[in-house]
Amino acid sequence: MHSEIIRVTERIIQRSRASRADYIAAMQSAQEQGVHRGVLSCGNLAHGFAACNSSDKSALKMTNAVNIGMVSAYNDMLSAHQPYQDYPAIIKQTAQQMGSVAQFAGGVPAMCDGVTQGQPGMELSLFSRDVIAMSSAIGLSHNMFDAAAYMGVCDKIVPGLLIGALSFGHLPSIFVPAGPMPSGLANNEKARIRQLYAEGKVDRDALLQCESDSYHSAGTCTFYGTANSNQLVVELMGLHLPGSSFVNPGTPLREALTREACRKLIKITPQNGGFTPLYKIVTEYSLVNAIVALLATGGSTNHTMHIIAIARAAGVIINWDDFSDLSAVVPLLTRIYPNGQADINHFQAAGGTSYLVRTLLAGGVMHNNVTTVMGEGLAHYTKEPFLDGDKIVWREGPLNSLDADVLTSYQQPFSPEGGVKLLQGNLGRAVIKVSAVASEHYQVSAPAVVFDDQNQIAERFESGELDKDFIAVVRFQGPKANGMPELHKLTPFLGSLQDRGFKVALVTDGRMSGASGKVPAAIHLWPEASEGGLLAKVQDGDVISVDANTGAISLEVADDLLERRELATFDRQKSAAGMGRELFAPLRAQVNCAELGASVFQGQ
Numbered sequence: 001m002h003s004e005i006i007r008v009t010e011r012i013i014q015r016s017r018a019s020r021a022d023y024i025a026a027m028q029s030a031q032e033q034g035v036h037r038g039v040l041s042c043g044n045l046a047h048g049f050a051a052c053n054s055s056d057k058s059a060l061k062m063t064n065a066v067n068i069g070m071v072s073a074y075n076d077m078l079s080a081h082q083p084y085q086d087y088p089a090i091i092k093q094t095a096q097q098m099g100s101v102a103q104f105a106g107g108v109p110a111m112c113d114g115v116t117q118g119q120p121g122m123e124l125s126l127f128s129r130d131v132i133a134m135s136s137a138i139g140l141s142h143n144m145f146d147a148a149a150y151m152g153v154c155d156k157i158v159p160g161l162l163i164g165a166l167s168f169g170h171l172p173s174i175f176v177p178a179g180p181m182p183s184g185l186a187n188n189e190k191a192r193i194r195q196l197y198a199e200g201k202v203d204r205d206a207l208l209q210c211e212s213d214s215y216h217s218a219g220t221c222t223f224y225g226t227a228n229s230n231q232l233v234v235e236l237m238g239l240h241l242p243g244s245s246f247v248n249p250g251t252p253l254r255e256a257l258t259r260e261a262c263r264k265l266i267k268i269t270p271q272n273g274g275f276t277p278l279y280k281i282v283t284e285y286s287l288v289n290a291i292v293a294l295l296a297t298g299g300s301t302n303h304t305m306h307i308i309a310i311a312r313a314a315g316v317i318i319n320w321d322d323f324s325d326l327s328a329v330v331p332l333l334t335r336i337y338p339n340g341q342a343d344i345n346h347f348q349a350a351g352g353t354s355y356l357v358r359t360l361l362a363g364g365v366m367h368n369n370v371t372t373v374m375g376e377g378l379a380h381y382t383k384e385p386f387l388d389g390d391k392i393v394w395r396e397g398p399l400n401s402l403d404a405d406v407l408t409s410y411q412q413p414f415s416p417e418g419g420v421k422l423l424q425g426n427l428g429r430a431v432i433k434v435s436a437v438a439s440e441h442y443q444v445s446a447p448a449v450v451f452d453d454q455n456q457i458a459e460r461f462e463s464g465e466l467d468k469d470f471i472a473v474v475r476f477q478g479p480k481a482n483g484m485p486e487l488h489k490l491t492p493f494l495g496s497l498q499d500r501g502f503k504v505a506l507v508t509d510g511r512m513s514g515a516s517g518k519v520p521a522a523i524h525l526w527p528e529a530s531e532g533g534l535l536a537k538v539q540d541g542d543v544i545s546v547d548a549n550t551g552a553i554s555l556e557v558a559d560d561l562l563e564r565r566e567l568a569t570f571d572r573q574k575s576a577a578g579m580g581r582e583l584f585a586p587l588r589a590q591v592n593c594a595e596l597g598a599s600v601f602q603g604q
Contacts, residue, residue, distance in 0.1 A: 066272070123579075150173065231246065424551065
């Protein structure tokens with residue numbers, strides 16, 4: 001193992017010793033209670049299987065039959081989750097063939113940031129993660145289940161499901177993916193048309209046709225944003241079947257993998273001798289593996305919050321120093337949009353997760369002393385699934401990348417570092433993702449142009465007022481202010497200005513999309529402006545320096561001048577109501593800072 005991987009892992013273990021011990025004790029206590037269905041009263045149990053057929057009722061009367069609780073994010077408005085429509089019936093049938101039962105325990109909300117981007121509904125997006133976690137807990141709270149199958153794909157949905165699942169960490173659990181849509185319009189062409197639209201050079205019809213050609217069928221969007229980052233991270237944590245993340249929906253292999261996931265889940269229950277509860281899979285070691293996988297593939301910056309929140313749900317304390325220190329030694333091994341022009345289907349064809357695991361293990365940057373749904377170690381995850389008749393077989397994946405322009409080896413990386421860095425200075429702490437940023441843009445020092453609303457940038461861009469070197473300060477976008485919406489809408493404007501030769505960067509207490517790319521962006525800054533952070537004192541013309549080389553972010557204004565300045569105030573009424581936002585006021589009041597996961601479950 002690489003010495004720095006060991007050092008960071010040991011630091012996390014020491015930091016988490018007390019909280020992790022408490023979590024394990026709670027899970028072992030729940031485990032020792034045995035099959036919960038067996039302690040239900042006759043009235044409780046009768047309610048629990050009243051709608052079942054006679055054979056399922058007979059099985060559920062016996063505690064040696066496995067009952068799987070299914071929790072799904074199905075809805076047919078979102079392309080990524082539409083394939084889940086058929087999964088419950090597939091899992092039920094497969095369970096019955098094994099003398100077991102599967103019941104649909106509950107549905108969870110699934111919103112799409114692609115639909116709500118730049119809209120009021122986006123202010124609910126990050127909070128939806130914690131709502132999903134609570135919804136999962138409600139679904140499993142009936143004490144009817146011996147195991148749980150979780151179905152979700154996109155941004156906040158998988159982290160929410162996993163946080164909820166960890167409250168039931170004594171149960172064997174498996175995550176069942178749906179897969180990406182086939183490739184559509186090339187990513188570089190999509191980015192080109194978006195930028196032309198921002199510049200007023202093509203009309204809305206051309207933009208809509210571009211977007212429709214890109215997002216064209218059932219399945220996950222094919223760029224490497226948060227959704228596909230979710231799938232890769234969860235697979236490499238050992239919670240998916242090997243090689244199952246990026247198999248397209250509607251294919252025979254996809255359905256066979258869903259059936260096999262059900263069979264595997266039944267086999268790892270106490271009744272079948274291979275008992276593997278979730279809390280033994282999600283450990284300090286597997287969480288470090290998750291970060292390594294994210295960094296090695298240039299994954300979504302949203303996970304600098306999600307992995308922290310997931311870890312805390314398992315009693316493990318991770319911070320941005322851990323991300324930054326790991327990033328310094330984990331090389332970038334993929335070129336998938338926005339870190340390249342390939343999409344996730346190209347990554348899969350080049351060797352996918354099987355080759356990625358193989359080369360990361362060979363490089364000594366991934367822990368092999370982990371438990372997975374397949375057993376001990378990651379050897380199973382260097383294999384790929386194939387159909388042999390109607391059965392799944394796993395064969396060793398490629399020994400070398402099949403397309404070195406998309407997926408390369410540990411020995412020949414695209415970059416020696418993962419590209420996620422910690423920035424800190426008098427403005428606070430932030431993260432920056434530079435895996436898609438050209439090195440000449442790593443350092444920007446320029447006068448600030450201050451915005452309190454992301455929509456103000458479009459107006460200033462169109463008027464020509466932004467044709468200059470500047471740092472866009474977009475504040476009052478933190479979790480306590482307005483729920484921390486993504487600011488991906490800014491990318492075409494800032495990208496266009498950078499292409500014109502101006503030095504530009506973004507500094508914000510908000511988020512960028514998982515598809516954030518070539519413009520340097522210091523994001524997730526805290527203390528956030530609405531909580532009295534120094535960002536609330538920045539004025540137009542103040543020089544700000546962002547330096548990804550040194551990890552520094554600073555406001556170049558004399559301390560005595562800053563002391564005399566008043567804090568800008570945030571108009572909370574703008575986000576107080578409309579599109580359901582009034583219901584989320586308690587969450588905005590309770591949520592913690594970005595580096596603690598922007599969660600409502602843990603304290604400050």
